[in-house]
Amino acid sequence: MVKVILKKGREESLRRFHPWVFSGAIAQIAGNPAEGDMVGVYASDGTFMAAGHYQIGSIAVRVLSFDEDVNSPDFWKTMIRRALDVRIAAGLAARPSEGNVPGRNTDCYRLVHGEGDNLPGLIVDYYDGVCVMQAHSAGMFRSRKQICDALQEVYGGTLKAVYDKSSGTAPFKAGLDLVDGYLYRKDGFVSDETVVMENGHSFIVDWNSGQKTGFFLDQRENRALVERYSSGRRVLNLFCYTGGFSVYALAGGAVHVDSVDSSAKAMEMVARNVELNGFDPQMHTGYCCDAIDFLKGVPEGKYDLMIVDPPAFAKHRGALKNALRAYQRLNAQAISKVAPGGFVFTYSCSQVVDKEAFALAVFSAAAQTGRSVRILDRLNQPADHSVNIYHPEGEYLKGLLLYVE
Numbered sequence: 001m002v003k004v005i006l007k008k009g010r011e012e013s014l015r016r017f018h019p020w021v022f023s024g025a026i027a028q029i030a031g032n033p034a035e036g037d038m039v040g041v042y043a044s045d046g047t048f049m050a051a052g053h054y055q056i057g058s059i060a061v062r063v064l065s066f067d068e069d070v071n072s073p074d075f076w077k078t079m080i081r082r083a084l085d086v087r088i089a090a091g092l093a094a095r096p097s098e099g100n101v102p103g104r105n106t107d108c109y110r111l112v113h114g115e116g117d118n119l120p121g122l123i124v125d126y127y128d129g130v131c132v133m134q135a136h137s138a139g140m141f142r143s144r145k146q147i148c149d150a151l152q153e154v155y156g157g158t159l160k161a162v163y164d165k166s167s168g169t170a171p172f173k174a175g176l177d178l179v180d181g182y183l184y185r186k187d188g189f190v191s192d193e194t195v196v197m198e199n200g201h202s203f204i205v206d207w208n209s210g211q212k213t214g215f216f217l218d219q220r221e222n223r224a225l226v227e228r229y230s231s232g233r234r235v236l237n238l239f240c241y242t243g244g245f246s247v248y249a250l251a252g253g254a255v256h257v258d259s260v261d262s263s264a265k266a267m268e269m270v271a272r273n274v275e276l277n278g279f280d281p282q283m284h285t286g287y288c289c290d291a292i293d294f295l296k297g298v299p300e301g302k303y304d305l306m307i308v309d310p311p312a313f314a315k316h317r318g319a320l321k322n323a324l325r326a327y328q329r330l331n332a333q334a335i336s337k338v339a340p341g342g343f344v345f346t347y348s349c350s351q352v353v354d355k356e357a358f359a360l361a362v363f364s365a366a367a368q369t370g371r372s373v374r375i376l377d378r379l380n381q382p383a384d385h386s387v388n389i390y391h392p393e394g395e396y397l398k399g400l401l402l403y404v405e
Helices: 075-089 138-142 144-158 217-229 244-251 264-276 291-296 317-337 355-369
Strands: 002-006 020-022 026-030 038-042 048-054 059-065 108-113 122-127 130-135 161-164 181-185 193-198 201-206 234-238 256-261 284-288 305-308 342-348 373-380 398-404
Touching: 002 048, 038 059, 048 138, 059 075, 075 108, 075 144, 108 193, 108 217, 122 144, 130 138, 130 144, 138 144, 144 161, 144 181, 193 217, 201 244, 201 264, 217 244, 217 305, 217 342, 217 373, 217 398, 234 244, 234 291, 244 256, 244 264, 244 305, 256 264, 256 291, 264 284, 291 317, 305 317, 317 342, 317 355, 342 373, 355 373, 355 398
Parallel strands: 002 038, 130 161, 234 256, 234 305, 256 284, 305 342
Antiparallel strands: 002 026, 020 059, 038 048, 048 059, 108 122, 122 130, 161 181, 193 201, 342 398, 373 398
């Protein structure tokens, strides 16, 4: 491997097992690595420290191992198996040898969550036998075949397909054939969508044309919380995508649910999911329009429970101030409009917005309305979106459950 040699005194973060090496910490590179090559990282005195994928940018190396085993033929299989073991321990996954275990009510989960599973730059979501992967680095994109082979080895005959959906996530376009498609398909498998079960509810997942990998698995536990609070309430689900929160609210006994999203395809999927779960279509109304504009036109007191789950307002630190202002304006609208004694479930999935900054934006929104507001719960991402303790930046989803008098 090419050697990346650090400046003296810049080894401390690697000693604390942080998985990123920044370009400013590098003294020299002994060789000429291509983007995505595996490189070794060495201290200024020549001591080996880590190995990982090289890339051009502020993060120069994404660390895959602090040992020297990255070139082992079993490396990818070992890492995938470890990730699956975490999901099995968390009660989200069954061992492939067990097949469909009677009584299991969830058959979809995130299998690999980047740095959280010591595989920075890789996302793999599992949908009832179909693995959908997204590479967020050139190194992971170039390792697709090894990753696919490892998935086949770990899941064996229970694996139906591996679909690569990296065209919108791999940030390095030059020289990469960024065309989404199947890396593996079991004989007879032809569909680009499937029906999965989450906490006993059914959802259609379209990994080919849907957002991300087809479904937002990170809101599983928060959707279950909405179900708990929905009985007898009029519910508004903003930025609803395919209606996950809407289905849970109906299951919880909501008297009516309105779902809002700007995507016509998403709204079609909401209607299909409502029907799939056997709910009376008269109890649900879908609106294909801008969610922020819709909320501005909502009469005060019309809804007893609101879900405010927008896409990321800030994808880089330079957009942080504008994002916080946007969260404040949006939450002020929701808090001012919800009925007395109502609930607001509000979220941010912007990684650069930490939970303290988000809470402050919501506090400012509440103060702007002048209403009495209590925080009943602080919400976050579930176990299959695990956070590496040495990489706290991986804690990206944060939310608050508010009670508004």
